[in-house]
Amino acid sequence: MSTTAVDFGNKRVVARVRRRPPFSLTLAASLLGAAVVLPVIYLAIRTFEAGSETLADILFRPRVAAIILRSFVLVAIVSAASAVLALALGWLIERTDLPFRRLWSIVTVLPLVIPSYIMAFLFISVFAPRGMVQRIFAEPFGIQEIPSFYGLPGAAIVLILVSYPYTLLTVRAALRGSGRALEEASRTLGKGPWETFFRVTLPQLRPAIASGSLLVALYTISDFGAVSLLRFETFTWAIYVQYTSYVDRTAAAALSIVLVGFAIVIFLATTRVHGEQAFEETHQAELGGADQSSTPLGRWKYPALALCSLTTFVALVIPMAVLLFWLIRGVSAGEELGIVWGAAINSAVVSGSAATVAVVAALPVVVLAVRYPGFFSSAIDRVSHMGFALPGLVIALALVFFGSRLVPALYQTHAMLVFAYLVLFLPVAMGPLRSSLLQVNPRVEEAGRTLGKRPLQVFSTITIPLLRPGILAGGALVFLTAMKELPATLLLSPLDFGNLATRVWAASSEAFFAQAALPALLLVVISAIPMMFLIGRRRTAQA
Amino acid sequence: MFRLLIGLIGVLLLIAAVGCQGRPDPTATSAPTSVPEPTTAPRVASAQGPGELVVYSGRSESLVGPIIEQFADATGIDVSVKYGSTSEIAATILEEGANSPADIFFAQDPGGLAAVESMFATLPNDVLSHVPANFRSPDGKWIGLSGRARVIVYNTDRVSPGDLPSDLRGFTDPEWEGRIGWPPTNGSFQAMVTAMRVIWGETETRAWLEGIQANNPQTYPKNTPTVAAAGAGEIDVGFVNHYYLYRFLAEEGEGFAARNAHLTGGGPGAMILVAGAGVLDGADNSENAIKFIEFMLSTVAQQYFAGSTYEYPLIEGVNVNRLLTPLADINAPEVDMADLGDLEGTLDLLRDTGVLP
Numbered sequence: 001m002s003t004t005a006v007d008f009g010n011k012r013v014v015a016r017v018r019r020r021p022p023f024s025l026t027l028a029a030s031l032l033g034a035a036v037v038l039p040v041i042y043l044a045i046r047t048f049e050a051g052s053e054t055l056a057d058i059l060f061r062p063r064v065a066a067i068i069l070r071s072f073v074l075v076a077i078v079s080a081a082s083a084v085l086a087l088a089l090g091w092l093i094e095r096t097d098l099p100f101r102r103l104w105s106i107v108t109v110l111p112l113v114i115p116s117y118i119m120a121f122l123f124i125s126v127f128a129p130r131g132m133v134q135r136i137f138a139e140p141f142g143i144q145e146i147p148s149f150y151g152l153p154g155a156a157i158v159l160i161l162v163s164y165p166y167t168l169l170t171v172r173a174a175l176r177g178s179g180r181a182l183e184e185a186s187r188t189l190g191k192g193p194w195e196t197f198f199r200v201t202l203p204q205l206r207p208a209i210a211s212g213s214l215l216v217a218l219y220t221i222s223d224f225g226a227v228s229l230l231r232f233e234t235f236t237w238a239i240y241v242q243y244t245s246y247v248d249r250t251a252a253a254a255l256s257i258v259l260v261g262f263a264i265v266i267f268l269a270t271t272r273v274h275g276e277q278a279f280e281e282t283h284q285a286e287l288g289g290a291d292q293s294s295t296p297l298g299r300w301k302y303p304a305l306a307l308c309s310l311t312t313f314v315a316l317v318i319p320m321a322v323l324l325f326w327l328i329r330g331v332s333a334g335e336e337l338g339i340v341w342g343a344a345i346n347s348a349v350v351s352g353s354a355a356t357v358a359v360v361a362a363l364p365v366v367v368l369a370v371r372y373p374g375f376f377s378s379a380i381d382r383v384s385h386m387g388f389a390l391p392g393l394v395i396a397l398a399l400v401f402f403g404s405r406l407v408p409a410l411y412q413t414h415a416m417l418v419f420a421y422l423v424l425f426l427p428v429a430m431g432p433l434r435s436s437l438l439q440v441n442p443r444v445e446e447a448g449r450t451l452g453k454r455p456l457q458v459f460s461t462i463t464i465p466l467l468r469p470g471i472l473a474g475g476a477l478v479f480l481t482a483m484k485e486l487p488a489t490l491l492l493s494p495l496d497f498g499n500l501a502t503r504v505w506a507a508s509s510e511a512f513f514a515q516a517a518l519p520a521l522l523l524v525v526i527s528a529i530p531m532m533f534l535i536g537r538r539r540t541a542q543a
Numbered sequence: 544m545f546r547l548l549i550g551l552i553g554v555l556l557l558i559a560a561v562g563c564q565g566r567p568d569p570t571a572t573s574a575p576t577s578v579p580e581p582t583t584a585p586r587v588a589s590a591q592g593p594g595e596l597v598v599y600s601g602r603s604e605s606l607v608g609p610i611i612e613q614f615a616d617a618t619g620i621d622v623s624v625k626y627g628s629t630s631e632i633a634a635t636i637l638e639e640g641a642n643s644p645a646d647i648f649f650a651q652d653p654g655g656l657a658a659v660e661s662m663f664a665t666l667p668n669d670v671l672s673h674v675p676a677n678f679r680s681p682d683g684k685w686i687g688l689s690g691r692a693r694v695i696v697y698n699t700d701r702v703s704p705g706d707l708p709s710d711l712r713g714f715t716d717p718e719w720e721g722r723i724g725w726p727p728t729n730g731s732f733q734a735m736v737t738a739m740r741v742i743w744g745e746t747e748t749r750a751w752l753e754g755i756q757a758n759n760p761q762t763y764p765k766n767t768p769t770v771a772a773a774g775a776g777e778i779d780v781g782f783v784n785h786y787y788l789y790r791f792l793a794e795e796g797e798g799f800a801a802r803n804a805h806l807t808g809g810g811p812g813a814m815i816l817v818a819g820a821g822v823l824d825g826a827d828n829s830e831n832a833i834k835f836i837e838f839m840l841s842t843v844a845q846q847y848f849a850g851s852t853y854e855y856p857l858i859e860g861v862n863v864n865r866l867l868t869p870l871a872d873i874n875a876p877e878v879d880m881a882d883l884g885d886l887e888g889t890l891d892l893l894r895d896t897g898v899l900p
Contacts, residue, residue, distance in 0.1 A: 061894065061900060063897070063900040064900065067900060121768070124768070124771075125771070125775075128772075128775060128777055129777055130775045130776045130777050131775060150761075228764035229763075229764060229768060231761070231762055231763075233900065237900075238900045240728075241728050241899055241900060243630050243631070243634055244628075244630045244728045244729075244730070245630075245728070245733065245886070245890050245899070249634060249637065326794075329794065329795070330794055333793070333794065333796065335793070335794070393631060393634075396631075397634055397635065397638050400635050400638040400639060401638040401639075404638070404639040404640075404642040404643070404644075405640075405642060408642060411642075411644070412625075412644065487631065490625070490626065490627040490631065491625075491627060491631060491635050493625075495597060495623035495624065495625050495644070496623050496624055496625075498604070498626075502604075502626065506603045506604040506605050506626060507603075507605050508767075509603055509628070509765070509767060510603045510605045510606055510767070510787075510790060511767045511770070511771075511787055511790035511791055511794065512605045512790065512794070513794050514794060515605060
């Protein structure tokens with residue numbers, strides 16, 4: 001297996017050889033492309049209903065330019081900070097002898113399942129100028145108001161906390177997939193752990209950081225819950241304002257089209273990094289099976305533990321503690337709590353289906369994009385990301401429009417809901433898959449071909465097992481994202497359908513805090529269970 | 544450490560289980576026998592049973608779920624509900640168009656109903672006559688089912704009711720600089736601005752919006768966070784609907800540091816708005832939809848709204864919740880719902896003054 005390191009230099013050549021993709025692959029990817037392009041078609045229909053004058057009027061409203069700038073600033077801050085945090089946590093969990101790694105591997109991912117509007121509301125009740133922190137810690141010292149949490153700082157912090165797991169899981173999948181031969185070689189050559197990290201590990205992780213950051217960036221531009229509560233007016237906020245004002249579906253569509261352009265810019269910026277495709281290596285760790293030695297942290301163990309604890313404390317313990325407080329306060333005041341078991345089962349079933357379907361569907365798109373780069377494959381790749389870049393409500397309404405007209409028999413069924421999740425979350429599954437596939441040496445696949453295997457056989461017996469870390473991470477991310485999804489769940493689910501996310505929303509929007517707390521806590525707790533199997537760090541094999 | 548996690552999960556599941564047992568059976572308390580069959584309800588030929596009804600509700604399940612359940616129990620109708628926010632549901636009905644599975648749209652505010660008005664059937668006169676003319680659509684397309692008052696929610700530590708101006712115009716005074724919170728994207732707020740344009744005229748409404756803007760108001764996305772902010776003392780006053788406060792008092796107890804005030808001088812800031820419903824034109828179950836409206840205007844349902852959601856009943860003979868100021872004591876302006884149709888003009892004004900993007 002060490003041969004991969006030897007002929008490292010030739011691999012780019014291998015990757016660049018142009019081949020025609022198998023027909024089945026093109027067909028599968030095209031069908032998906034057709035599905036995910038639906039929202040964009042819908043937006044085009046709605047936008048062109050308006051005359052060009054109205055359109056210009058909408059797009060050149062005085063505040064639009066400022067809002068675009070603000071959105072860019074927020075996206076840049078959230079993606080960069082998430083990348084740094086994810087890189088540190090990912091490396092500690094996958095590569096070192098950090099204590100309690102199995103625990104950290106699960107709890108550091110769970111903040112993703114907390115809906116952003118809930119996270120924002122909880123943070124406001126704790127950190128707002130006159131929130132709990134001020135009342136408990138500052139008031140006794142005569143401090144009447146603590147610095148404002150509203151605006152950019154609050155929005156950025158909350159969005160980092162709910163979205164860094166996208167980069168974290170993508171990076172972790174890449175770390176699991178890549179062998180340590182290069183890192184060990186670097187150490188053998190006398191380089192220290194820091195130099196090895198920055199000169200060997202980090203460059204290897206660039207495609208994963210880019211894939212994860214793309215998801216974080218798209219999540220950030222499409223978020224409404226956090227930015228509206230924390231009063232940072234972004235583009236998606238402006239789009240929602242059009243919908244809440246009832247009459248302006250055209251303005252909402254026109255602004256959404258701008259958001260599509262916005263997303264393409266972000267996409268191009270991050271895929272430039274993918275394009276280099278420089279580091280492909282066989283999965284030594286996976287093929288070898290055994291877990292290899294970990295970097296000893298030594299006295300760095302304590303700062304490392306502090307980082308993990310602090311992240312978990314802020315992103316998970318604080319929100320859960322406030323929820324628990326709501327619950328206890330409500331129950332002791334005689335509040336009735338609704339039944340949530342049915343809702344919990346609904347959440348688990350639809351999110352589990354979404355994760356499975358999204359990962360299966362992402363495979364052909366990713367294989368086509370990575371192995372057969374070209375105009376067609378990159379077009380499908382790009383379109384696939386639109387569902388995640390646009391506000392959930394826009395996607396939901398697009399599918400309401402097509403679903404109720406074209407497939408009335410399927411409209412408002414579980415199948416329709418899972419299809420909506422597919423359109424929304426396809427890129428979430430693609431991120432970790434892409435960075436995993438970039439690590440699989442095409443030569444391994446070609447070896448399979450020369451031994452007389454058919455392409456599909458090679459794919460299922462060689463590529464898929466090598467992609468395992470990416471498949472599990474992608475599935476986990478889609479599961480967590482689907483657990484909290486709201487607009488599509490409300491509008492496209494079967495009648496009388498309720499899950500944990502809709503329960504949390506229904507109760508919290510009318511200030512039934514105790515009733516909201518129970519399903520919100522269950523959202524986190526129930527999500528922890530599949531995470532143990534999907535991404536829990538396996539116990540280190542005893543030497 | 545890992546066991547700790549398992550332990551935590553166990554504790555939460557236990558709480559969930561206890562929570563389930565704590566829920567009373569809604570049918571046990573509602574005593575369905577006492578539900579009057581509305582006398583004016585058209586009798587459906589009972590050969591094919593009570594039939595079905597698809598409700599699209601822009602009102603939260605937490606508020607209207609129990610009363611919809613009572614309706615189903617009382618009539619035997621197989622009721623299915625889709626919940627969402629009023630604006631999302633309105634947009635959904637518009638996108639579905641003629642294919643909409645909905646029979647009836649139960650909305651949070653008149654703006655949501657007006658948005659889909661063209662898709663509503665005209666309601667029968669005997670149904671419309673249940674509520675006063677100013678609480679229903681002028682064309683008989685929709686009808687109010689419960690009332691809510693526009694109020695000033697104020698922080699009790701920082702403001703005493705005596706400090707409040709007698710009408711909304713007083714809040715443009717520089718003494719309110721940095722002390723005001725409002726939710727300008729909220730439907731009820733926008734309806735209030737429309738009423739302002741009707742009562743005060745365009746020029747004065749524009750001047751008022753600019754005056755409040757000059758006082759740097761805090762902007763909230765909805766009523767709930769506005770009331771929460773008033774309770775926390777983040778703002779001194781907020782322009783909201785009245786009933787959110789009572790939810791906070793129920794959750795946090797009397798210590799919640801905010802209360803409502805009705806503006807003594809009346810005007811748009813003291814107006815009464817309605818939540819209501821309309822029946823979709825060509826609905827499969829329009830007779831059951833009419834039954835739904837009749838039920839919601841029955842004494843039982845109106846008592847539910849007064850008692851459980853802290854709203855104002857719209858029919859005679861139902862007592863207002865004792866926590867609320869009776870309607871007769873509110874100096875509400877005379878505004879016809881017919882005059883509140885020009886939401887577009889209000890939105891233009893809100894954009895022009897930079898309140899909305």
